Structure formats: C-alpha cells, structure tokens
Amino acid sequence: MAHVLIADDDADIRDLVAFKLTQSGHQVTVVEDGMAALRAARENTVDLALLDIRMPGMSGLDVCRELRAAAETARLPVIMITARSQEGDVEVGFAAGADDYIIKPFSPRELSSRVTAVLNRVER
Amino acid sequence: MIPTSLVSAALLGLLAVVLAQSLLIVGNRFVRRHRQRRRERIAAPVRGPLLQLLCAEEDEQTELLYRLAEIDRRTWVALEPTLTALLGKVAGGAHTALVRLYELRGAAVDAVADLSSRSAARRGRAAQVLGQLCHRPAAPSLCRLLADHDPEVRLAAARALGRCGGPESVPYLLESLHGPRTVPPGAVTMALVSLGPEVQRSVAAGLEHPEPLARAVTIEVLGATGVVSHASEIARALREDPQIEVRIKAARALGRLGMPDGLEPLLAAVRPGGPVALRMVGAGALGSLGAVAATGPLAKLLGDPDPHVAAAAARALLQLGPEGRAALRAAADDRSGGPAAAQARAALAESAVGGARHDVRAEVAL
C-alpha cells in the first residue's frame, strides 16, 4: 500500500515494526540511525516516516526538523516513537513537526492502525 | 642487595605475563564474538515465528504459541535475551502473547524458583522477568526478596512488585524503607504508585508510621495518585509532623491534590519565620493548588528577604489566573517596590516569553 520508513537504533523494535507493517501490506525501508533516515527519505519515495525520538547520532527530532526544512520532504507525514511518561517528548515532537506519536511500550496492532490513520488523513 | 638472578627471573616472569595478557585480551575478544554469533545463529530460525506471534490476532496466536513453547532448551536459552527485551517494549496483545508463552514454557514458575537461587544475578534477573510478566502469584516471594542482602536484587524486587503486587504487598514495601537492608525511597514510591488506586487504602496506613521516611513516601504516593480522601490527614501532617522533610512532601502533595482544605495549612506554612525550604515549596504548592484566596499572601511574599521564597511566590501567582496576574502587575509597577517589583517583573517577563520556571525543588533526600 504505502512505503514506510522505519528509523530506530533498537534492533528488536525495528524488526517487529517492519514485520507488522509488511504484514499489513506496506513496503518497508529500515534504517538504524538519523542520518540514514534522512538519506532514505530524500532518495526514495517514502510515504510516511516512523522515527524513534532518541537515537544516538541524529535523533528523531533532528530528522523531523530537517525533513520539514527541505521543500520536497516538508509534507512527509512523521510519527514519533517516544518513551512512556516523558511528556516533554510529546510536546517537543509536535513542535518539531511530527504528525502523531506512539508511546513505548506499544502494541504492534495499534501501531499499524495509527500508520493507516495518518496515511488516510494525508490522502484526504 | 637483591641478587641479580632474582631480578632476571622477575624480568622473564613479567615478560611472560605480558605475553599471556596480550593473548588473553585477543582471546577474550574471539570468544565473545564467537558466542554472540552462535547465539544469533541458533535463535535465527525462531525469530520469524516469534515476530509472527507478536503481530498475530488472538485466535491465531494459539498455534504459534505451541510451536514456540516446544522449542528445545538450547534454542530457548539463545532466544531468551530477545524475549526479555521485548517484554519491556511491547504492550497489548503482543505482551499477552509473550506472557502466555512464558507460562506455557513453565518459565514463570522457573523464575519463581530462581528467586531463591544462590546467585544474586539469577535472583535479580528472575525478579525482573516476573515483574515484566506481571506474574501475580510471585508477589509473596518478591515481598520476601525485599529483604535480600544484595541491594540490586532488593531494587529489582521492588520494581517487580510495582507491576505484579497487590494490597498485601504494601506493608512490605513500606517496611523496606528502613532497617539494615533498605530499598531506596524513589523505588518504593514508584512501586506504590504503579500499584494503582486500589491499594491506596493500604498505603494510607503509612501516614501514622513511626518512621519519618515511611510517612514521607506515603504522602508523596497519595499526592501523586490523586487520592483526595486523605487530604485532611496530609494537611495535619503539614501542620504537625516533627520532621521537616515530611512537611515539605505534605506541602507539595496538597498542592497537587488541589483540595480546599489544603489552603489554610499552606498559608500557615509560608508565613515568615518558618524553615526556608518549607516556605519555598509551600509557595509553589499554593500556585498548584490554584486557590485565588492565596493571591494576597503570595503578593506579600514577593518582598520576602529570601529570594527563593519570593521567586517561588512570583511564579505561583502566575498560576492563579487573572487575579494573580493583576497582583503581579501591581507589584511590578510599584516604583518603590525594590526586590518585590524585580521579582514580579521577572515572573511576568518569563510568562510573556512562554516558559515560566515553575517548581524549584527544595529537597532531594527524602
């Protein structure tokens, strides 16, 4: 259905999310850090980016800000993955331009639904 | 003097040690890499089914569960780090699936048995896993583990109880705050808060505890969980408790609870002459409380000789709506105001910029 970019330094989360989204019918590109995420977002036709807010190297916030700053990726939907109860994360995420967020620990099914919802919102 | 032959022997011996060390360093690396690759290789075939399990619907899980539950011991051991990592990272249906997998495997029961292991590392790991599994039957054993002689194990037990304990765990947690083997108060507070609103009646029993630390923790928990039914007792603690840290915690809790019977004790606590730390926290709590009646006393505090109290009062006024702002503006415009005017102006400037520095913390110990 859609091409989703996943950026997370945690291998387990990467594999899990990639598996679920592939199962839901999306095409998936998986990267380990922020710089690779930026590169992937610029080179491929990515429809949505799932970014972990905290990665060593460029964080999800930095990536989101960079995406919003460039014209061709400014409208790219972004979902931030944040940690439980770090309220500041949510605010900062939205301030950086994220469209939605999901809190760890998360349910893979819920994640998939959110991805679908954000994609539908964009299409409309 | 030392005979030369001895020195020669020492020299040769040391050179041999150097050589051995180099080999050890290199060898250690080889062994570690090999072990890691071996673990990955063994776990590889089941990783797919595991992910499938986590992403499956409820009815599809059963078949996968049985398949995974039947893997041999070697594969299970290789997979275990991934499993424990995922336990903390997933929620909902995926988490339930993992819990069922552990139960089918009998791993939960094994973990309970491990709680009495002789190795501290095993006890701690078992406690961690049981907490993540939210395995209720383990609670009594975990309560006993709160008195373990290894401090890290005690911590792990407290954390685990926060997730799988019940009202009967509360007295154990409160008792673990003092004695020869203690659990750090932050961990106990977190555990008690995590147990949720059902246990708060048992928690409230700690308000009368002879140990001040237990009283402080109880008050903090009640404030954090928003249990308003005990606000009057917390107010009494603010007025009368002999320990200053307990009173500080009570002040903060009353601010969080937002009940009207917190107003009078807080106003009394900020009066000049009291301990500075209490007055500072009390001023901040009056802001959180949100009672407009506090505007007058707080405005008077703007001129307090202690700058921290004055600053706390100024920022508290910001939280009291239009009356608070009016009081701040009046103080700021006052030509002869001196330090009070400066504090008021500072608070208003921060608010205008969009980020007032609320909540200056006074205490760290309790």
Add this chain to the structure above:
Amino acid sequence: MSMAAGEPWASLLGAAHTLITVCDSAVIVYFVAINTSYLVLILIALGEFVRTLRRAPFAGHDEAATSPFTPPVSVIMPAHNEAAGIVEAVRAMLLLSYPEFEVVVVDDGSTDGTLDALRDAFDLAEVEYVVPDDVPVRGRVTSVRLPRGGPVRLVVARKDNGGKADALNVGINLARYPLLCMVDADSILDSQALLAVVKPFCDDPLRVVASGGVVGLANGCTVVAGRVAEARVPPDLLGRVQVVEYLRAFLLGRTGWSKLGSLLIIAGAFGLFRKDAVVAAGGMDPDCIGEDAELVIRLHKHMREQGRDYRIVFVAEPISWSEAPSNLKVLARQRRRWHRGLTEILLKHRRMIGNPRYGRIGLLALPFYVVFELLAPLVELAGLVLVPLGVLIGAVNADFLWRFLFAAYAYAIVVSMVSVGVEEYAFHRFTRWRDVWGALVGVVVENIGYRQLTAWWRLRGMWDALRRAPQVWGAMTRAGFDSPGQVKESGGDRV
C-alpha cells in the same frame, strides 16, 4: 703525606657513594610501590565491574528513564568562545534521555558570537531575572535569556569574563533543581549518561553528595550530532598512549579510589553534585586552576567537619568523552596546568594531609596523592639522573641495573595491560582489531618515553604553582563537531 691530603676527598666520595646508593634504592622502591598501588586499585576496580556487570540485566535504567521520581537535574555548561560547537553541544544535551532536567549555559564574556549562535538556534529572548546569590560570584551577570514559546528547558546567561569557576558559580545560582551536573562545552555525553550518573543518588539519597563519571578519549571516535557513535582508539601515537593512560588512571584508578571511599577528583567535564552541599561548601573557587578537584576536596572537608555521613562515588561506565590534545605542545600545556592545579590544591588544603580528623581522605588519599602524584615527576626525573650516575661511580652494578630497569618497565607495562584487559572484558567499547593493536602499542610507549616527558612538564607546572605565576588560560580554538577531520587545539580541562 699525599695520603693525608687525599683523605677528605675519599670520605667525601664515600659519602656520595652511599648517598647515591640510598637514593637509587629509594627510586627503585618508589617505582615498585607506585605500580603496585595502581595494580591494587585496578584489581579493586575489576571486582566492582564484575559485580556491576552481573547486575546490569536488571539495573532498571528503562524504568528510571521514565519514572517521575527520578530526581531532576540542572546541567550547567560554562562556555567561553565556543561559537563553533556550542549549538551542537547544547542540542545534544537537550536530547539526553532523562525524565526531567534543564540546561543552564553560562557565556563567560565570549567575544566570538557564542551568544548570538545560541540566540539564533534556540530563538532566545531576554528576560529580566533576579539571580539568587547562593554562592558568591565575582563577574556581573549581564543578561539572562529563555527560549520563546515551546517546552525547551534551557537558560542562557551572559556574564563578564571571569574564568570557568566563576561561570560555574553563576550556573549554580541559576539552577533550579537540587542536583547539578557540571559539564564542559565540549563534553560529549552518551544519551544514558545522566541516568547512569544519577543512580548513586537514587540508591542512597541521604548520603551521596557527588558522583563523577568516566571521561574517555573522543579522539578518533566517530562523533555524530554530539554523540559518540563508535568508540575508536586513535591512529596517532599520542592518542593511543593517552587512551591507555585514561583507562588506567581514570576509568580504573578512580573506580578503585571510589570503592575505598577516598575519591578525590571528579572531572570537570562530567560530574553530578547536590546543590545544597555545593552551596554549603561555598561554590567553586575562582582562584584555583583545578577548580573541579578543589571542590571535591572541599566537599570532603566540609562534610567531615560537619560530622555528616556522606559518600562521594565514581560511576564506572564509559559514558562521557572529551577531546584530548593531539600534539605535544598542547599536551605539554595541559599537563603543566593540571599539575599546577594539583599543587595549588594540595597547598591550599595542606592542613588536611595526614590529619586523622579527615579520616580516609586525610590519612590515605591525600598523602598518597602527595607522594605518588605530586612528587612523582620529581622522583622519576631524579631517577633518570641518579641511576646512571650511580653506575658511573660504581655504586650500582650495571648488569643488575639494566635487568632491573627492564623488569621495572615490564611491571609498569603489566599494570597498563591489566587496564586494557579489564576494559576489553567489561565494556568492550572498541570494536575493531586495529583498536586492540593501538591499545597494545599505547601500553608500551606510555611507560617508555611518555611518562618521562610528562614528568618534565608536570615538574614545570609544580614550579609555576610554587612561584605563583600568573594564570594563563591559553587559546582554545574549536573546530566544532560537524567537521571531525579538522585538527582541534584544545587546552583541555582536567579529566
């Protein structure tokens, strides 16, 4: 007749003979003692690492990262002419994994636009602010700025130039949380660094007043957006030697001291302190070059004089990094400054040395530092002179000597090897085989050549302190982290 005339010369020569023999024996004993004590410290540290590693699977960092009861921290960053890298550094700090904290940047009268860079990057607005005076400050605070809108927890203050210690004092006054984390503007912290260094405070809140973190070498590491993405042993000889030195003296040595309850130095590049303890002790001393170590000793003094039960601990995880000098000139300046700082501090607190009122600090740590750290360069260089002299006049058997020299150096190498081995076993942050080779090279060169060089510089530093030379801070130009290939001249603060 000629015999009688030669008598006094003979006895003089005989006395010199005996003197030199005694000195040589003293040097030999000293050498063995210093290496053995390091070995003891390292083995203590090893025990501590093994213990911590075994408990790592259930350390609960994830829970602490999201618990609202983890104590909040104010990170204080003094900055002077750091325009090139300050924005990156502050951004990296703001992204630390921690539930509640703020960053307080104090611009110490920079002339290169440091403040402008920050203002543009974070949309800062000046606010009128009443700066408390918990600790005395000499320079005037000229402005305080906060970011507009948004939930960014940042405060930027500007003050008249007055040195790092004074800037830290302003930061202490501005900080609003009860724990202070003092960092350098070029400190690179792992995202878990605050969680790791706050753990002692969480575990023992009534007693712990300060905790320090290990500072590793950032040279040669891949630094991306203010984090060390890959730890590497640098390719140049000086870097390799320093890596080993840091491992032995800082990672392992300080862990050992901490376990003995006698930690004297917490790096200014990364340390966590209780605000009330620092304020009670009087803040940082602007007249001391080694203000970070001086604070720790003063904390010990204050706590013991008050009769309080307290602990100052070292967190032994490689979680913070700093760029070390990459050429000899800068390294010489750095070591000279460090040793000058040490001399000044020991002179300032000389009443504590050997004083049982100060417990282990007075009876164990401080005397050790005087004998084995302060006077080490003196003894090493004296040995370099006296031992050959002894051979010349026949007081020492040349055959014995060269064997002993080799044995002594082999011993020192063994000790350094143990450090490398412990790092490899416990942390294995260096992933490439090239790194292992580099470390082994560093081990050999550190003991044969490097230590002698630093001994000379350290001696000069001690002399500087004794004659009270005017303090020269030295030019510190920074290339910034965006261009890791560029050579940075860094005076470097004490680690």
